[in-house]
Amino acid sequence: MKADLVVKNAGQLVTVAGHSKKAKRGRDLGELAIISGGAVAVRDGLITAVGKTGAVMEQIELTGDGRIIDAGGKVVLPGLVDPHTHLVFAGSREDEFEMKIKGSAYLDILAQGGGILSTVRSTRAAGESELAGIGKKYLAEMLSQGTTTAEVKSGYGLTTDDELKQLRAIQALRDGQPVELVATFLGAHAIPEEYKENPEAFVGLIIDEMLPAVSRAGLAECCDVFCEEGVFSVEQSRRILQAAQRRGFKLKLHADEITPLGGAELAAELGALSADHLVAITRQGIEKLAASQTVAVLLPATTFCLMGEKYAPAREMIDAGVAIALAGDFNPGSSPVNSLPVVMGIACRQLKLTPAEALAAVTINAAHAIGRAISVGSIEVGKKADLVIFDAHDYRSIAYRLGTNLVEKVIKSGCLVVGG
Ligand code: IZC
Numbered sequence: 001m002k003a004d005l006v007v008k009n010a011g012q013l014v015t016v017a018g019h020s021k022k023a024k025r026g027r028d029l030g031e032l033a034i035i036s037g038g039a040v041a042v043r044d045g046l047i048t049a050v051g052k053t054g055a056v057m058e059q060i061e062l063t064g065d066g067r068i069i070d071a072g073g074k075v076v077l078p079g080l081v082d083p084h085t086h087l088v089f090a091g092s093r094e095d096e097f098e099m100k101i102k103g104s105a106y107l108d109i110l111a112q113g114g115g116i117l118s119t120v121r122s123t124r125a126a127g128e129s130e131l132a133g134i135g136k137k138y139l140a141e142m143l144s145q146g147t148t149t150a151e152v153k154s155g156y157g158l159t160t161d162d163e164l165k166q167l168r169a170i171q172a173l174r175d176g177q178p179v180e181l182v183a184t185f186l187g188a189h190a191i192p193e194e195y196k197e198n199p200e201a202f203v204g205l206i207i208d209e210m211l212p213a214v215s216r217a218g219l220a221e222c223c224d225v226f227c228e229e230g231v232f233s234v235e236q237s238r239r240i241l242q243a244a245q246r247r248g249f250k251l252k253l254h255a256d257e258i259t260p261l262g263g264a265e266l267a268a269e270l271g272a273l274s275a276d277h278l279v280a281i282t283r284q285g286i287e288k289l290a291a292s293q294t295v296a297v298l299l300p301a302t303t304f305c306l307m308g309e310k311y312a313p314a315r316e317m318i319d320a321g322v323a324i325a326l327a328g329d330f331n332p333g334s335s336p337v338n339s340l341p342v343v344m345g346i347a348c349r350q351l352k353l354t355p356a357e358a359l360a361a362v363t364i365n366a367a368h369a370i371g372r373a374i375s376v377g378s379i380e381v382g383k384k385a386d387l388v389i390f391d392a393h394d395y396r397s398i399a400y401r402l403g404t405n406l407v408e409k410v411i412k413s414g415c416l417v418v419g420g
């Protein structure tokens with residue numbers, strides 16, 4: 001069999017194989033299918049063989065310009081998948097960081113016209129290429145820390161034109177850099193100042209004007225809503241998501257982050273890809289998610305950055321059979337964190353995930369949360385050759401060495417994009 005790339009001699013080749021159809025749950029979450037002394041063969045960007053180095057090398061014939069990368073006994077993982085980011089925005093919110101240290105609450109800052117609305121003002125003032133340029137820099141940071149696929153939301157425009165501008169900036173980001181992007185329309189991210197007195201009219205605008213325009217432009221695959229007290233109610237969220245579903249969007253939901261409104265139940269009821277945050281999820285919400293295919297995307301870096309005392313009840317969810325994933329929630333307000341290894345480190349310490357569970361949660365289960373598990377999230381024949389080599393001999397080091405970037409090389413679709 002011909003190969004144009006082989007990665008060999010991985011001390012631990014962490015494949016996370018066997019779950020491309022259904023997300024990992026319960027005890028199975030921590031089963032990583034590790035091959036010691038492993039190798040991966042690649043042709044035209046896709047994985048063609050996986051196994052012990054000796055066995056893979058026997059099967060393959062290297063093409064003329066083919067390349068062999070010796071992992072030298074180090075850890076090799078599937079490219080990491082970040083299933084929840086607000087990556088494209090202008091400005092930043094260091095002022096609110098200091099306000100929060102001194103005791104201000106996230107939702108109070110928003111109610112006073114700051115928070116998301118502050119980023120909306122700076123994003124409205126920025127041009128499309130300026131936005132893409134800022135996003136590109138953040139994406140390069142993510143790639144250098146192992147992220148090869150990411151979901152990116154709009155939601156800082158909040159007019160039809162500004163939402164389309166933000167989505168076009170996400171589209172423009174696809175060119176000239178390797179991270180694969182899944183775009184999500186989040187017009188229902190906040191009630192803009194001009195609709196403060198009439199939020200229902202804004203819900204109408206989203207349903208009657210924004211969703212059709214975004215759908216026509218083909219700029220987003222998913223639709224999301226920030227379902228929270230003082231933002232969008234469960235009833236408004238349901239109407240927006242059902243309208244999106246009728247237009248063929250896949251669904252996601254910011255659910256039960258601060259107030260237990262029943263967002264988890266709504267996401268499960270509508271068959272959403274994911275329900276995200278869930279710090280305040282109820283027992284009923286956990287049971288509804290456990291009985292559904294909806295993935296619970298947990299964002300512990302957000303709780304950490306908001307200096308919250310309570311984290312999402314991850315262990316209770318895992319025990320109940322909920323499929324969980326982890327994400328960075330990268331945004332200028334509640335989580336300026338875009339490193340998945342840092343998220344894993346916080347998840348182990350605060351959500352009490354084992355390092356193996358955290359790893360499955362940023363690979364195959366994260367891929368399920370964005371509808372990409374058929375092509376990414378694990379090292380298996382037929383999938384995209386997205387691989388990360390870490391300067392470590394034990395996969396647990398990645399979460400353990402919190403704050404140190406151990407990424408040595410990144411391969412996206414068979415191309416060496418970091419560490420060449
Ligand atoms: O800009 O604060 N939670 N949306 C919902 C965010 C955080 C992003 C932001």
Ligand code: ZN
Binds near residue numbers: 084086254329
């Ligand atoms: Zn978010």
